[in-house]
Amino acid sequence: MSNTEIERTLESKGVRPTANRILVMKELVKATHPVSLADLEACLGFSMDRASIFRVLELFAEKDVVHVIEDGSRSIKYELCQGAHHSIADQHVHFFCERCKETYCFETVKVPEVEMPAGFRPRTINYMVKGICPKCAD
Numbered sequence: 564m565s566n567t568e569i570e571r572t573l574e575s576k577g578v579r580p581t582a583n584r585i586l587v588m589k590e591l592v593k594a595t596h597p598v599s600l601a602d603l604e605a606c607l608g609f610s611m612d613r614a615s616i617f618r619v620l621e622l623f624a625e626k627d628v629v630h631v632i633e634d635g636s637r638s639i640k641y642e643l644c645q646g647a648h649h650s651i652a653d654q655h656v657h658f659f660c661e662r663c664k665e666t667y668c669f670e671t672v673k674v675p676e677v678e679m680p681a682g683f684r685p686r687t688i689n690y691m692v693k694g695i696c697p698k699c700a701d
Contacts, residue, residue, distance in 0.1 A: 564592045576626045583611055587619040588628075597632050597640035597657070597666045633689055634659040634666045642668060654688055660696035667696065 564572075569588045570580040578584060590606045591598070598606075603616050620641055623629040632640040634657060656672040659665075674690045 564589070573628065576628050578622060578626050578628060583615055584619050584622070586611060587616060587623070591623075591629065591641065591643050594642070596668065597630075597634070597642040599638040599640050601638065603641075630654065630687070631689075632657055632666060632691070634691055635693060636664055636666070640666050645670075654690070656690045656692060658696065659691055659693045660699055661693055662695055662699035665696060 566585060569585050569592070573580040573584060573588065586607060587603060590603055593606075594602075600613065600617055600620065603620075604611075604613050607616065620629065623641070624631045627644050629641045630644055632642065634640055636659065654674045656669045656674060658667040658669060660667070674688045677685070677688065679685055
């Protein structure tokens with residue numbers, strides 16, 4: 564994804580494309596699985612400090628640029644939202660390998676619909692399956 568495409572994507576979500584936001588977005592686009600703040604900090608090296616990365620991620624979560632995933636590893640993970648309009652119907656199941664500590668996205672496995680009591684309006688669902696991945700099963 565080019566800088567121009569990143570800028571357009573951020574603007575479509577109501578996020579002003581600053582240099583720091585573009586840097587974080589580039590790393591999120593390159594990621595093959597959900598990433599933690601520490602992962603992003605390692606990728607960005609000295610170009611951004613931890614607090615700045617965190618502030619960008621918080622804004623991205625608020626504006627539905629990223630999903631926030633709590634996988635039980637005590638480290639929140641982030642992954643880009645797919646599509647222009649984020650909804651619960653867009654969310655998918657995640658798998659956390661208890662051996663290698665990797666979080667996998669099962670984008671084709673949708674989160675089951677949950678009927679909520681009257682008056683409750685869910686905004687997000689975290690559906691996590693935990694176990695052993697194929698590479699650790701051997």
